[in-house]
Amino acid sequence: MSKLRVAVLGAQGRIGSEAVRAVEAAEDMELVAALGRGDKLETLAETGAQVAVELTTPASVMDNLDFCVRHGIHAVVGTTGWTEGRLAQLNTWLAASPETGVLIAPNFSIGAVLTMKFAQIAAPYFESVEVVELHHPNKVDAPSGTATRTAQLIAAARAEAGLGPQPDATTTALDGARGANVDGVPVHAVRLRGLLAHQEVLLGGEGETLTVRHDSLHHSSFMPGILLGARRVVTTPGLTFGLEHFLDLG
Numbered sequence: 001m002s003k004l005r006v007a008v009l010g011a012q013g014r015i016g017s018e019a020v021r022a023v024e025a026a027e028d029m030e031l032v033a034a035l036g037r038g039d040k041l042e043t044l045a046e047t048g049a050q051v052a053v054e055l056t057t058p059a060s061v062m063d064n065l066d067f068c069v070r071h072g073i074h075a076v077v078g079t080t081g082w083t084e085g086r087l088a089q090l091n092t093w094l095a096a097s098p099e100t101g102v103l104i105a106p107n108f109s110i111g112a113v114l115t116m117k118f119a120q121i122a123a124p125y126f127e128s129v130e131v132v133e134l135h136h137p138n139k140v141d142a143p144s145g146t147a148t149r150t151a152q153l154i155a156a157a158r159a160e161a162g163l164g165p166q167p168d169a170t171t172t173a174l175d176g177a178r179g180a181n182v183d184g185v186p187v188h189a190v191r192l193r194g195l196l197a198h199q200e201v202l203l204g205g206e207g208e209t210l211t212v213r214h215d216s217l218h219h220s221s222f223m224p225g226i227l228l229g230a231r232r233v234v235t236t237p238g239l240t241f242g243l244e245h246f247l248d249l250g
């Protein structure tokens with residue numbers, strides 16, 4: 001059977017360099033391009049890449065995806081910075097290239113995907129919920145894509161269960177003291193040397209709390225998700241948001 005032809009964008013970066021090694025080590029894949037900033041996107045077409053793994057920056061990702069979708073190259077995207085406007089733009093591009101698939105995964109690690117799922121399940125049963133994400137200090141965006149997605153899922157689960165606003169008597173606060181407000185869920189971002197990627201979801205009800213915590217201790221935690229995404233995206237046209245759609249989580 002022929003190997004899946006995979007390219008990595010952001011190949012010299014922290015996660016991109018790990019993805020290059022993972023693709024090279026995968027028996028069913030061939031690494032056909034490893035591109036960094038300034039490299040020509042035309043290389044993707046010239047090398048016959050079927051899937052581009054996009055691991056760059058929020059400032060670069062849209063131009064890269066525009067090129068990929070126009071050339072019918074499927075994409076597996078870990079880069080953060082997704083807004084409603086950006087997703088709408090991407091869907092417009094995909095509508096003009098209906099055979100092409102794009103997976104955007106706020107987090108490729110199975111533990112992080114499960115954290116989101118567990119938080120979603122727990123959310124209707126607790127009056128209060130806050131998200132704390134903790135990352136290495138070289139991270140350029142805050143809050144993390146994972147924390148933003150987690151808060152959105154929690155907010156949707158609360159709304160569906162008919163829960164109102166959270167209790168919070170704060171009337172005076174320093175800027176940022178209560179975190180970022182993502183759909184009514186406070187999200188706090190910590191940047192600390194020594195950390196990689198971590199998240200806690202704190203849930204509180206009368207007389208009890210529940211904490212769901214996940215730690216990515218090495219970039220290898222993201223690799224099985226990236227490889228799974230590359231294998232599945234080629235037969236999944238359109239936009240898929242979240243790796244959970246490629247997992248059987250029940």
Ligand SMILES: NC(=O)C1=CN([C@@H]2O[C@H](COP(=O)(O)OP(=O)(O)OC[C@H]3O[C@@H](n4cnc5c(N)ncnc54)[C@H](OP(=O)(O)O)[C@@H]3O)[C@@H](O)[C@H]2O)C=CC1
Nearest residue numbers: 010012013014015036037056060078079080105106107108
């Ligand atoms: N979904 C997930 O599971 C994960 C997502 N991420 C996300 O992935 C992204 C990358 O993270 P990280 O590796 O830590 O960041 P890095 O800054 O280490 O890596 C980004 C790399 O992309 C390069 N780059 C920038 N623009 C382009 C471009 N147009 N074409 C090709 N390469 C480009 C940068 O080059 P230069 O240094 O020259 O600017 C750099 O080498 C972030 O958005 C992060 O949040 C990270 C880990 C897991």
Ligand SMILES: O=C(O)C1=N[C@H](C(=O)O)C[C@H](O)C1
Nearest residue numbers: 080106107139144145146197
């Ligand atoms: O920048 C990182 O490192 C990470 N970014 C992603 C995010 O913003 O959620 C995923 C993971 O947290 C690591």
